Amino acid sequence: MNTEDELKEMEWWVSIPKVELHAHLNGSIRNSTLLEIARELGEKGTIVFSDIEHVIRKNDRKLHEVFKLFDLIHVVTTDHKTITRITKEVVEDFAAENVVYLELRTTPKRNDAIGLSKRSYMEAVVDGLRSVSSNNLEINFSGADLETFSKSQTKMRIIVRLLLSIDRRESTASAMETVNLALEMKDMGVIGIDLSGNPTVGDWKNFFPALKFAKDQGLSVTLHCGEVPNSVEVQAMLDFLPGRIGHACCFQDEDWNKLKSYKIPVEICLTSNIRTETISSVDVHHFGNLYKENHPIVLCTDDSGVFSTNLSTEYALVSSAFGIGKMELFQLARKAVDFIFAGNEVKMELKKVYDAAARTLKHHTSTKSICCIKLLVATTMFPEKKTVDAATLVAVGTRGTVGNLLMKEIEYYKRLESDIGCDSDEKRGGSRFWCGLGLFKLKWQKKMGNSGINDKFLPKICMIVDAAECHHNRHQHRHENKIPGLITIFLKLTLSNIRSSEESKE
Numbered sequence: 001m002n003t004e005d006e007l008k009e010m011e012w013w014v015s016i017p018k019v020e021l022h023a024h025l026n027g028s029i030r031n032s033t034l035l036e037i038a039r040e041l042g043e044k045g046t047i048v049f050s051d052i053e054h055v056i057r058k059n060d061r062k063l064h065e066v067f068k069l070f071d072l073i074h075v076v077t078t079d080h081k082t083i084t085r086i087t088k089e090v091v092e093d094f095a096a097e098n099v100v101y102l103e104l105r106t107t108p109k110r111n112d113a114i115g116l117s118k119r120s121y122m123e124a125v126v127d128g129l130r131s132v133s134s135n136n137l138e139i140n141f142s143g144a145d146l147e148t149f150s151k152s153q154t155k156m157r158i159i160v161r162l163l164l165s166i167d168r169r170e171s172t173a174s175a176m177e178t179v180n181l182a183l184e185m186k187d188m189g190v191i192g193i194d195l196s197g198n199p200t201v202g203d204w205k206n207f208f209p210a211l212k213f214a215k216d217q218g219l220s221v222t223l224h225c226g227e228v229p230n231s232v233e234v235q236a237m238l239d240f241l242p243g244r245i246g247h248a249c250c251f252q253d254e255d256w257n258k259l260k261s262y263k264i265p266v267e268i269c270l271t272s273n274i275r276t277e278t279i280s281s282v283d284v285h286h287f288g289n290l291y292k293e294n295h296p297i298v299l300c301t302d303d304s305g306v307f308s309t310n311l312s313t314e315y316a317l318v319s320s321a322f323g324i325g326k327m328e329l330f331q332l333a334r335k336a337v338d339f340i341f342a343g344n345e346v347k348m349e350l351k352k353v354y355d356a357a358a359r360t361l362k363h364h365t366s367t368k369s370i371c372c373i374k375l376l377v378a379t380t381m382f383p384e385k386k387t388v389d390a391a392t393l394v395a396v397g398t399r400g401t402v403g404n405l406l407m408k409e410i411e412y413y414k415r416l417e418s419d420i421g422c423d424s425d426e427k428r429g430g431s432r433f434w435c436g437l438g439l440f441k442l443k444w445q446k447k448m449g450n451s452g453i454n455d456k457f458l459p460k461i462c463m464i465v466d467a468a469e470c471h472h473n474r475h476q477h478r479h480e481n482k483i484p485g486l487i488t489i490f491l492k493l494t495l496s497n498i499r500s501s502e503e504s505k506e
């Protein structure tokens, strides 16, 4: 893909409504803001800026380094004014990429030296939410005014709810204080509790009483679970039946079995897991298996500032790494509404947003390009064998994403190839392909009433070639995703033939 195509592709991921359920406030700060605040503190002599600058700018951090960075961030950000500012900016950044519902989590902090209590920290966060509304962005964060909010059609809109995090370094008493604060702040948009922090620190037994109390009092609970190997803790956490869990990177078979049988939704943080090396590479990430098995999952950023990502990028990454089409991922984003902690009223509001978006996006799934591909592949070779296992061959004009339909076609031809035991390019008949293309041109003319292959059509074929090569390279070792060379070759041939035919006409 060239840069222009990549930009268009990215625009699409930005344009779909998204739900973000795992974002830490202090992990989502803009780098520019962090540097600006650190520089100011450096000028006041509170910190030595040059000691900090390179730590902030560093991009590849292992898990233990990430927690060192958070300690540093907290030194820089933990005063009321800054908390209000970063909350506002973080929400604006999510809204700007069409996140329509955000559950923002943060750890209420206390610092007696500057008169900061857990409560005043959270009030500063709420002040940040209040200051979000502007000429082109409307926020709903308390639920009270949802009806008026849903009527506003002119501005960008975002619904935000808060989760209070318990840091694994905290005592049981401190965790309980956070839960009580969450209960007191229910009418300010606080709907749940998160357990997070360095996973190598602290003991589940310390947090259990506070988490159980939270659950008993009607707060939703999400847990960072299995970020490092600890099967005893993972089993205990799953038996707690949290509303959701985050990460699930270091799971054993028994943990997967339990997670799946309890159907606990998983917040997937792909870039975070790869950057912190809790998962070795994208293609072995458990997203693939959970998606295939239809387990409840939601794509999230974790710490968009720390890991230099955003939610649209996470969707694009999943699409290219796992070969999942745009409309499938749109549906995945829509499904995330079922796993939010806010109540039915908000869920219904969000479903309306998705229904409206679906009507618009329908036009983006081009049936024309699907017809093209179908005709290309079906007429490429072995026309006399077209009846083999015909039931699996996608019918001309079938609707669906290009990637999805192409994969079905490839499956069919893979089977056909093994049925007839054909392995040489000559036997496959390169020249016969051109006849196929002729037929294609004919049908295209008839069907679309235009003059054969034209500029409008060409990029769509290019896109398919790109897709085929991309799958082929990234998943060579994974049988189910392996695209046989046969198809790749023919699609490549198609493209070069089209190009040379176009060039010779000019």
Ligand SMILES: CNc1ncnc2c1ncn2[C@@H]1O[C@H](COP(=O)(O)O)[C@@H](O)[C@H]1O
Pocket (backbone or CB within 6 Å): 024, 025, 026, 027, 066, 070, 071, 105, 106, 107, 108, 165, 167, 168, 196, 197, 198, 199, 224, 227, 272, 276, 302, 303
């Ligand atoms: C990399 N994966 C992760 N695993 C566990 N905890 C994480 C985390 N990323 C962030 N946090 C938790 O969130 C805090 C920062 O935001 P707040 O100060 O609360 O807004 C970190 O200090 C850590 O406790």
